[in-house]
Amino acid sequence: MVRIKPSVLKKACQINPLLPLLLPECRTIEAAQQELRWIQNEVSDKKRVRQCCMLRARHYPLQYLLGSQPFGPLDVTCQPGVLIPRWETEEWTVSLAEKLPRDMAFDIMDLCTGTGCIPLLLKQMCPKCSVFAVDRSPLAYKLATRNSNTLQVPLKIIKKDILERSSEIVPRTVDLITCNPPYIPRTTFARETARSVKLFEPKLALLGNKEFYANLVDCWMSRTDAFVYEVGDLSQCYYVLNRVTGDVDLSRKWRIGFRHDSCGRPRIVYGFRASGSRLNWASILVKFGDMKH
Amino acid sequence: MLWKAVRAKKLHLPRILVRLQSSSTAEFQELHPLLLKRAEKYAEELKALEKWMAKGEGTFDVERQKKFSRLCAVVDSFHRYSREIELLKDLQDMMKDDPSLRDEAQQEMAEIRPQLEKTSSSLLGQLLPPHPFADRPCILEIRPGVGGIEAMIFAQDLLGMYINYAHNKRWKYHIISQSANESGSGIVDAILSIDEPGSYDKLRFEAGVHRVQRIPATETKGRTHTSTAAVVVLPQMAEDNEKEAESYERTFKPDEIRIDVMRARGKGGQHVNTTDSAVRLTHYPSGIVINMQNERSQHKNKAKAFAILRARLAEIEQKAKEEKARAARKGQVSTTDRSDKVRTYNFPQNRITDHRCGFNLHDMEGIMAGERLDDVIDAMQIYDSDTRAKELLVEVQGTA
């Protein structure tokens, strides 16, 4: 991490003595001013504002302090112990939700649901669907339940390990599976992860690699017509692609595509059955990303 | 009333006297007969509508309600105008007929004169076709011009003035975005949404360059500085909510617009948890670029950016139409250049001057508190009606 110049710190202090506390996370004075405004908007007590800024100086996540994170049109409650929804996830979920048929009833299952942000948004946009959400973390289960209640978006929430106990999860088959699995490999965690994430977000939500994509191919593809999985890098996209193209049967039945986020980074691997599905996924997901197979 | 009592008397004056008398009282400029014909047409239209309503057959929908109240307002003004004009003429006649009543008549004329002028200009305003966006809420964009930090402070003062103005009127408003000067005083830009329908019609005259003359707080030698700030006034075409933005976004071809988000370094996704909600919207056909970062929600920032794009495009389209109409009657009416300064705020003299209509006000505190801004706006509205009436007459006479 680059150190902040003393001259910048001094300037920030002249404007508002709280700003230097926000600089380690915000980097620029402008961003720090912005963040201070957000804190002041949502926290009325002056002492509490100061406390928040002091915690921010210790890299404590803003979303845990303010207790929420906007996700599309929803305001999702956030709590320590459960991963904060990211804008990249919001971006693809909004885009996916816009493509799904609004007036049809079908089944969606979100694995590794965390706060429940993904299924909440999908259900909000497609109210006729039955939407299931799975997470093995008790904290995530509780928070997703709470979000579903306060936002009045009904979900069926299941507390289960998707790697170890997938066979116990019902329903047996659905139309669409979404998932943002833990995808930061242990080997790069220390180097490539921001301090605030490393110190304050749950490892269970972050650390993972090919196992979740292997689990997709091995356990879940047979149970769905389409899937959308978030990834951390291209190797995870290719892992899924290669597993599919390497298998005669899967290769014949499935189409696979990749999608980038608006910063140009690989963010999604998705797939759908070429034929025989209840919905016409090829046309629903047209232009969602680039087809690779 | 004086004129009724003496009306019957008819005395003959020498011709020369008559001429003198009438010329001394005939400064009042009556509305052009062509305009009055329009008013009569409205009166007929109202009669027809009243008849239709009395029958109670069709549905009296919002559009008809609006039309009805607009017609009522015009026709009421027209009747008042006719009454007052008649009174004026009677007084004039009376003076012709009975010189002994001249002083009294003149006094009464002086009394009714301001009222008549007011009635006349409001009728004129109502007769002119309304601005196409007259019933819209508006968006004000304020940016400092020349003058460094003092200009930034002045931009902030103007923002405060408009907020006060809306506040006094109990209009809803919200700041869409605002960036403070990094050194702490003044603003680099601000976008203010005034949500009251019809506020565009009042505030559209605020568009242009505003100039301030005062001794800045930082000035040690006591010299007066001149700085400027620019105000852009846009008609609000839709609310800045997400639903509106989504359906509006769909009206563009994919290659016409581009949405960029802040590019954080590193791998993104689960690796970072900073709030990267800033959005940049580019509209290629017009070259408009809008940066929006005030909200924690990217979705909301995007919605706001689209609302502003929509307002700007509507304004551009409207300006193009006006230009075209103006070009068609080139040279016949004076036009104001948009880059011209529209108003000066001279603090040492406690004076505000609007350069378009020549209106002066000596109450800086009142204007900055938003309380006297209506004085200037009213003067501009009259000036604008006059200009447009001239344009309209040229047009009407041209086609006749």
Ligand SMILES: C[S@@+](CC[C@H](N)C(=O)[O-])C[C@H]1O[C@@H](n2cnc3c(N)ncnc32)[C@H](O)[C@@H]1O
């Ligand atoms: C990266 S977070 C995603 C949270 C949320 N979907 C989002 O996008 O913000 C991954 C989530 O998966 C859960 N998880 C990790 N391993 C799991 C497993 N084996 N079975 C079920 N859930 C698991 C974690 O508890 C965590 O909530």
